[in-house]
Amino acid sequence: MTSLQTLMKEIKNLKPIPAVTNQLLAVVDNPDSSMEDIANVIQYDPAITASVLKICNAAYFGLRNPAESIKDAVNMLGTDQVIELVLLKSGAKALCGKQEGYGLENGDMWRYSVSSAVIAKQLASTFSLKNKNTIFTSALIKDIGKTILESRVSDSAEKIRGLVQNKGQSFREAEKKILGIDHAELGAIIAKTWNFSPRMIKIIRNHHLADEKMIKDKEVAIVYLSDCICMMMGQGVGSDGLSYRFKASAMKELGVSANDVSMIIAEFATNMKDVEELLQIV
Amino acid sequence: MKQIVGVADMKVSSNIDDSIITYSLGSCIGLVIYDSVAKVGGVLHYMLPESSIDKEKAAGRPYMFADSGIPRLFKTAYNLGAAKQRMKVYVAGGAEILDQAGFFNIGKRNYMALKKIFFKNNVMIGKQDVGGNTNRTVRLEIGTGDIYVKTSGSKEVKI
Numbered sequence: 001m002t003s004l005q006t007l008m009k010e011i012k013n014l015k016p017i018p019a020v021t022n023q024l025l026a027v028v029d030n031p032d033s034s035m036e037d038i039a040n041v042i043q044y045d046p047a048i049t050a051s052v053l054k055i056c057n058a059a060y061f062g063l064r065n066p067a068e069s070i071k072d073a074v075n076m077l078g079t080d081q082v083i084e085l086v087l088l089k090s091g092a093k094a095l096c097g098k099q100e101g102y103g104l105e106n107g108d109m110w111r112y113s114v115s116s117a118v119i120a121k122q123l124a125s126t127f128s129l130k131n132k133n134t135i136f137t138s139a140l141i142k143d144i145g146k147t148i149l150e151s152r153v154s155d156s157a158e159k160i161r162g163l164v165q166n167k168g169q170s171f172r173e174a175e176k177k178i179l180g181i182d183h184a185e186l187g188a189i190i191a192k193t194w195n196f197s198p199r200m201i202k203i204i205r206n207h208h209l210a211d212e213k214m215i216k217d218k219e220v221a222i223v224y225l226s227d228c229i230c231m232m233m234g235q236g237v238g239s240d241g242l243s244y245r246f247k248a249s250a251m252k253e254l255g256v257s258a259n260d261v262s263m264i265i266a267e268f269a270t271n272m273k274d275v276e277e278l279l280q281i282v
Numbered sequence: 283m284k285q286i287v288g289v290a291d292m293k294v295s296s297n298i299d300d301s302i303i304t305y306s307l308g309s310c311i312g313l314v315i316y317d318s319v320a321k322v323g324g325v326l327h328y329m330l331p332e333s334s335i336d337k338e339k340a341a342g343r344p345y346m347f348a349d350s351g352i353p354r355l356f357k358t359a360y361n362l363g364a365a366k367q368r369m370k371v372y373v374a375g376g377a378e379i380l381d382q383a384g385f386f387n388i389g390k391r392n393y394m395a396l397k398k399i400f401f402k403n404n405v406m407i408g409k410q411d412v413g414g415n416t417n418r419t420v421r422l423e424i425g426t427g428d429i430y431v432k433t434s435g436s437k438e439v440k441i
Contacts, residue, residue, distance in 0.1 A: 103435020164415075170380055231379055232388055233329065234308020235289065237417040239435025242308065242389075246382035258385035262330050265388075266339050269290045269329055269346055 007186065010148050011193050014094065020045040021090040021137065022195055028083050028133045035079055039070040042086055052085050055281065083133055084121075088114065088281050091140045094147065096282045101150030101157070103239030107279075109147075112236030113140050114278050119268060120226035127218060127254070131199065138203035139223045145187030145204075152179050164243050171240040172208045184208050208244050215250040224250055229264055287312075287325045290346035294324030294358040298425035305419045306434070307375030309389035311348070311396060311412075312420040314372040315355060316427045317364035323422050326355040330388065331395035348395035366405075372429050372441065373410040374420045389413065409441055 023041045027033045043049050049070055056073040057066045067073045074082050096110040120139035124132035146153075153160060156178045163174035175182040188205035196204075203223050206214040214220045224247075231242045251257070268275075285293045287304035295302060304312045304327040316323035326345060333340030333347035344350040356366070376393040385391070393412050400407065409429075411418065416433040423429075432438040 168380075228379055232309040233289065234306035234310060234375075234377075234417050237306055237308055237434055239433070241417045241434060242377050242379045242415040244379055246379040246386065248381075248383065248386060251386065258388075259335060261386065262335050262388065265329055266336055266343075266346060270339055270343060272289060 004181075007148060007181070007189070008193075011190050014147065014190065017094060017141070017194050018045055018048060018090045020048055021087065022197075024083065024086060025134055025137060025197065025200075029131045031130070035071075035074055038079060038083065039074060042070045042082070048086055048089050051089050051281065052082060055085060056082075084136070084278070085281060087133065087137050087140065088117075088278055091137070092282045094144060095141065097147070099146050099150040099238065101152070101154035102146055104146075104236070107282075108236040108238060109143060110236070110282060111279060112230055113143060115233070115235055115268070115275060116140070116142070116223075116226045116230045118275055118278070119229055119264060120223050122264070122267070123222045123226060124219075127222065129218060129222070131219065134197065134199060135203070135219055135222060138200045138207075138219075139226050141191070142187060142204045142207040142223060142227070143183060144190050145183035145185070148190070149175065149179065149181070149183045149186055170208070170245050171243040172210065182208075182210070184210065209247055209250060212247065212249070215247065215253045218254065221250045221254050225254065225256065225261075229261065229268070233265060233268070287327045289327060290329055290343050290351075292324060292326040292345045292351060292355055292358070294322070294355065294362060295424050296320065296322045296362045300424040301421060302424065303419065303421040307377070307418045307420065309375070309377055309392060311373060311375040311392045312418070313352065313355060313396065314374070314420060314422050314429055315359055315364070316370045316372075316422060316424075316429075317359065317368045318370065318427045319368050320363040320365065321424060321427075322359050322362045322364040323424050323427065324355050324359050325420065325422055326351050328352075328392070331391045348392060348399065352396065352399050369405070370408050370427065371400075371405060372420075373407055373412055374418050374431055376412045377414055377416055377418070380415060411441065 027037050053067050095113050098106045117136045117140035121136040124135040159178050160174040163169040172182045188201045191201045191204050206220045285302045287293045293302050302325045310329045313326045328351040331348050333350040340350045376389040378389040419432040421430045429441050430438045
């Protein structure tokens with residue numbers, strides 16, 4: 001078992017998500033916010049502003065007047081795209097490394113997280129949910145708990161594998177049983193330490209639907225579904241593989257059919273080039 | 283040379299220096315075919331069983347689906363001199379999430395779609411590593427016809 005105190009110490013040592021993320025999320029999902037409000041928040045973070053401008057100017061290579069401010073970038077790429085770039089950039093540092101305990105090579109977790117965020121946002125639009133950027137960010141960082149838990153998963157790999165292969169337990173259930181905490185719970189603790197909104201903490205904690213009652217929450221169910229779809233597509237999946245529970249009840253609650261799931265997969269694969277571009281933001 | 287087969291993609295080669303690899307299959311299927319006399323082989327990485335869900339996508343991305351991808355894989359290999367009766371066939375992938383029953387089980391449906399096409403066309407599977415909850419990567423050496431499979435977090439093994 002791992003003491004919470006030790007984990008808290010390690011959380012403090014994590015590279016935190018930049019403060020601009022929380023400020024931006026507070027502004028973007030508010031329908032009364034203007035483009036100026038959004039630009040004002042972003043430009044307080046010079047590192048993120050610089051990388052958005054770099055991407056913008058690379059996309060429009062050879063411009064006579066390259067983008068010099070977030071406002072220029074918004075005019076060229078559109079508000080939605082700029083917000084997405086900022087949110088991705090803020091998660092990149094924490095997620096792009098390798099997580100050996102989960103059999104994840106460099107870039108695997110990043111690929112998985114970005115794919116899952118893109119699908120979750122697309123689903124949020126399909127269901128006309130207004131917090132699509134919160135949902136995008138929650139899906140992006142939902143596995144952050146793995147970055148701390150991975151060394152313990154590695155130490156107890158055989159025990160965990162035993163429970164998964166011989167006792168029919170999911171990987172999350174095995175983590176909980178052997179380590180006393182699973183990566184979703186730990187992710188929620190990290191999100192709380194980083195002052196994320198209660199809504200995001202809830203989504204991260206429940207992204208494997210450990211508490212089945214949470215299927216009633218559309219935002220949780222959407223991030224759960226996007227996670228299932230990414231597992232099926234396999235890109236960036238580690239040694240925990242597809243050993244998580246599929247809840248048909250969540251699909252029923254969302255009104256999503258098997259055919260809809262296939263369509264989402266087909267759509268994602270068709271737009272894979274756009275996702276490859278997003279991955280380059282690291 | 284290493285030839286990478288992306289998602290919803292296919293590569294066929296007769297170059298004995300080529301190694302064809304497809305990563306992270308999940309519920310997708312990696313179909314490997316090889317003719318040891320002609321030294322022609324190929325790998326298809328398809329994601330979904332039937333193209334009927336979206337005819338337009340199937341026209342643009344035929345390797346996304348079993349029914350539009352599998353015939354193209356074989357035909358492309360025939361064009362490079364491979365013969366059906368000599369073809370060695372290996373199937374990997376089709377993994378499923380725990381409790382993923384019925385129509386939602388895309389891994390199983392992907393595999394059943396392949397079996398149906400093979401049954402109709404008298405194609406036998408030589409070896410396979412299908413189903414379960416693991417994520418697989420598959421590689422074919424054109425020079426030797428050797429096939430390797432790797433599950434995430436483990437070492438690559440020759441099958």
